[in-house]
Amino acid sequence: MRWKPRGGSMPGTSSPAEGAGVSASGARHPSWQARDRGTGRWLVSGPPLAYLLVFFAIPALIMVVASFTPPGEYGGLAPLFEDGKANLTLEAYERLAGDPIYWEVFAKSVVYAGITTLCCLVLAYPLAMLVARSPRKYRDLLMLLVILPFWSNFLIRVYAWMIILGPQSALSRAVNAVVEPLGFEPVSLLFSSFAVLVGLVYVHLPFMVLPLYANLEKHDPALLDAAQDLGANAWQRFWRVTFPLSLPGVWAGAALVFIPALGIFAIPDILGGTEDTLIGNLIKQQFLETRDWPFGSVLSIVLTAIALALAGLAAWVSRPRRTA
Amino acid sequence: MALLEIRNVTRRFGDFAAVDDVSLAIEAGEFFTLLGPSGCGKTTLLRMIAGFDLPDGGAIVLDGKDLAGDPPERRPVRTVFQSYALFPHMTVAGNVAFPLKMAKVGGAETDRQVWAALEGVQLAGKADRYPHELSGGQKQRVAIARALVTKPRVLLLDEPLAALDAKLREQLQLELINLQKDVGITFVYVTHDQTEALALSHRIAVMNHGRVEQLDEPSRIYGFPRTRFVADFIGHCNLFDGVVAASAPSGGGSLVDLDVAGLGRIRTLTQASVPAGSKGSVAVRPEKVRISSSVTQGADDNHCAGHIRDFLYMGDVTMYVVEATGGQRVEALLANSEAGRTKFFEAGDAVEAAWRFDAGHFIPG
Numbered sequence: 035m036r037w038k039p040r041g042g043s044m045p046g047t048s049s050p051a052e053g054a055g056v057s058a059s060g061a062r063h064p065s066w067q068a069r070d071r072g073t074g075r076w077l078v079s080g081p082p083l084a085y086l087l088v089f090f091a092i093p094a095l096i097m098v099v100a101s102f103t104p105p106g107e108y109g110g111l112a113p114l115f116e117d118g119k120a121n122l123t124l125e126a127y128e129r130l131a132g133d134p135i136y137w138e139v140f141a142k143s144v145v146y147a148g149i150t151t152l153c154c155l156v157l158a159y160p161l162a163m164l165v166a167r168s169p170r171k172y173r174d175l176l177m178l179l180v181i182l183p184f185w186s187n188f189l190i191r192v193y194a195w196m197i198i199l200g201p202q203s204a205l206s207r208a209v210n211a212v213v214e215p216l217g218f219e220p221v222s223l224l225f226s227s228f229a230v231l232v233g234l235v236y237v238h239l240p241f242m243v244l245p246l247y248a249n250l251e252k253h254d255p256a257l258l259d260a261a262q263d264l265g266a267n268a269w270q271r272f273w274r275v276t277f278p279l280s281l282p283g284v285w286a287g288a289a290l291v292f293i294p295a296l297g298i299f300a301i302p303d304i305l306g307g308t309e310d311t312l313i314g315n316l317i318k319q320q321f322l323e324t325r326d327w328p329f330g331s332v333l334s335i336v337l338t339a340i341a342l343a344l345a346g347l348a349a350w351v352s353r354p355r356r357t358a
Numbered sequence: 359m360a361l362l363e364i365r366n367v368t369r370r371f372g373d374f375a376a377v378d379d380v381s382l383a384i385e386a387g388e389f390f391t392l393l394g395p396s397g398c399g400k401t402t403l404l405r406m407i408a409g410f411d412l413p414d415g416g417a418i419v420l421d422g423k424d425l426a427g428d429p430p431e432r433r434p435v436r437t438v439f440q441s442y443a444l445f446p447h448m449t450v451a452g453n454v455a456f457p458l459k460m461a462k463v464g465g466a467e468t469d470r471q472v473w474a475a476l477e478g479v480q481l482a483g484k485a486d487r488y489p490h491e492l493s494g495g496q497k498q499r500v501a502i503a504r505a506l507v508t509k510p511r512v513l514l515l516d517e518p519l520a521a522l523d524a525k526l527r528e529q530l531q532l533e534l535i536n537l538q539k540d541v542g543i544t545f546v547y548v549t550h551d552q553t554e555a556l557a558l559s560h561r562i563a564v565m566n567h568g569r570v571e572q573l574d575e576p577s578r579i580y581g582f583p584r585t586r587f588v589a590d591f592i593g594h595c596n597l598f599d600g601v602v603a604a605s606a607p608s609g610g611g612s613l614v615d616l617d618v619a620g621l622g623r624i625r626t627l628t629q630a631s632v633p634a635g636s637k638g639s640v641a642v643r644p645e646k647v648r649i650s651s652s653v654t655q656g657a658d659d660n661h662c663a664g665h666i667r668d669f670l671y672m673g674d675v676t677m678y679v680v681e682a683t684g685g686q687r688v689e690a691l692l693a694n695s696e697a698g699r700t701k702f703f704e705a706g707d708a709v710e711a712a713w714r715f716d717a718g719h720f721i722p723g
Binding site for chain 2: 254256257260263264267270275276279
């Protein structure tokens with residue numbers, strides 16, 4: 035109802051010419067814009083598409099073909115065509131199907147990746163929440179600290195764990211100083227499943243923090259006020275409001291941790307003992323040591339299939355539902 | 359004893375007193391409004407009643423019990439937030455059931471109460487919808503149902519209609535009045551919209567700079583603003599500053615003659631006695647001022663001659679600005695209700711403005 039006095043004519047009697055001027059200069063794009071939009075789009079998105087095609091889709095296809103090819107005499111692959119007919123075999127698949135030891139390695143890899151994902155979630159959630167609820171001016175700095183480890187080489191960081199977990203380390207001595215007086219054998223932290231898991235969690239933690247933070251940071255603080263106002267204590271506010279709303283972030287983080295952890299070979303190579311062979315190590319062996327490319331391809335394909343199946347399962351479990 | 363008592367409550371942010379020694383007593387069943395411009399402390403006061411903020415001094419007492427030690431989740435007070443704050447991952451029914459779940463009400467009883475609360479806001483048909491599937495007005499009604507379902511002692515409403523368009527706002531205002539009458543729960547309503555406050559409230563506390571400027575019924579707030587701020591903030595008001603020339607007791611108050619620069623001597627009423635020579639203003643609502651092209655003054659009238667300087671046509675009414683011969687401007691609001699007429703005067707017309715002496719109201723200072 036605030037108003038400022040205005041002199042002159044009655045409002046609402048603007049001249050017809052004025053009205054026409056508005057519509058003439060209004061919402062029509064010059065024709066060159068529409069014509070060139072398609073070309074521009076392909077110019078921008080073409081290179082990354084071509085990149086993915088050449089370096090992802092085609093190699094994946096080669097791998098599928100390799101899995102049906104007999105191994106070459108000196109490693110690699112036998113020629114695809116021999117004596118005028120296709121040289122294809124199911125040998126590699128039969129070998130995988132016939133030997134349970136490979137399935138045990140697959141199962142162990144899934145378990146390790148699963149434990150890694152859970153540990154990362156438990157560690158990353160409070161961290162992401164802390165950052166998301168810090169004053170805005172500190173958030174970028176805190177997130178920078180989270181990704182700071184990426185600034186040093188991956189292998190160097192894993193080798194650092196060899197020193198931290200090694201028999202002469204303060205940590206090992208401290209553990210054994212507790213364990214030995216209790217009458218147990220001295221334990222070796224390094225070259226153990228424990229070391230592998232520590233390494234896996236350490237390396238993958240930022241991949242869980244980032245999507246969780248991105249999700250939590252967007253939560254409307256008024257929702258927590260509302261929950262508290264409606265009688266929810268701190269735990270209920272977390273469990274009934276914050277956590278369900280963060281599930282997309284949890285799933286994104288879980289995928290970013292689980293899938294790489296499933297195929298990783300460097301960490302079990304460096305930190306694991308002899309029985310800590312994971313599927314990544316096995317695949318690496320097939321290509322670099324045994325030089326059995328077809329079998330390595332089969333293992334890779336099955337690994338990809340398992341990852342896809344688990345991702346599909348997760349998508350199904352987390353599908354939107356009408357629940358109260 | 360009042361249901362909710364605000365006793366000398368102060369809240370400081372650094373050197374700035376957002377709420378400055380405010381005392382209020384809100385009765386059971388009352389529709390009470392805190393009205394003021396942004397930054398006047400009304401929302402801070404509301405958040406302290408809800409428990410989201412604590413006073414630096416004073417006490418908030420509900421049913422005779424000091425609330426200081428109770429966190430928000432343990433206060434029998436619910437808030438309707440301006441942003442609705444509906445839980446996006448829950449259906450309408452899930453949102454309304456939330457406070458019942460927190461209170462550990464059983465399943466069948468919860469269903470019954472959720473249904474009743476949704477019926478109360480005409481949303482029973484939307485129980486399975488998610489908040490993003492609702493219109494703004496529907497979301498607001500869900501927020502109100504959710505806040506009322508546990509029958510709180512006091513419902514706090516923080517500018518609940520501010521995000522809605524004018525038509526819908528009017529409709530929801532009517533619904534709020536009826537709802538409050540039906541449930542009989544005390545409403546404490548925060549708004550910066552004076553028409554909303556006037557339309558809804560039993561009583562209004564007009565706040566400015568952390569203090570209560572005036573606490574009264576809507577008609578008295580509008581008709582008898584106690585300070586210049588209230589007169590100016592609530593609706594339009596002519597404020598003529600002057601010096602008291604004479605003052606005579608009349609009834610419970612005084613009859614005051616005021617010398618106003620550019621206007622002459624103005625007669626008006628006041629509740630208190632005013633000494634001659636003191637300064638003050640006369641507040642006259644534009645709709646109380648009559649303008650005519652011929653002199654039609656009565657004995658009880660203040661009047662002045664002048665011409666139409668500006669006017670603002672608003673459809674149902676037209677606001678005219680009359681410039682008196684002495685230079686003072688007088689605003690007059692005329693209804694355009696006479697058949698066959700769209701307006702009465704043009705800019706430049708010579709007119710006479712007049713109002714009864716008891717249409718005005720003296721504000722000291």
